[in-house]
Amino acid sequence: MIDMIFKKLIFILLTLTLFFSNTSFASNTINGQKIYQQHCVMCHGVNGKSVMAGAANFNRGEGLFQSDHRLLERIQSGKNACPAYRGILTEQKIYDVIAYIRTLNW
């Protein structure tokens, strides 16, 4: 009996761990959209149609042909007129924004 309860407890604990680790580590496009609207939209435009001359047009997939890891480093260190976001946005937030901008090219 005790054994059964113990097994059930372990099962519940594992399920909860999986659930919470999933929600805290996976990229979140909804959150990414909010960050995009606060920090990127003035140059890269609504839906990724850039409004600043020379800014990557995410609507056409510009600048997105690289891994998430490369993009993270790029966004952290900036490129010419694109500001550096190291110290401004956490890694998790940048991954969220990357997940969001990847939804814009169609």
Ligand code: HEC
């Ligand atoms: C002040 C205007 C401005 C803002 C704000 C801005 N960008 Fe940019 N971004 C640019 C410009 C200009 C380029 C083109 C840089 C170049 O290739 O010379 C660019 C390029 C990029 C690229 C392509 C990089 C590459 O490897 O070619 C990415 C990705 C990007 N921006 C992401 C972002 C994200 C994410 C944000 C918000 C967190 C952001 N940018 C905010 C102006 C801006």
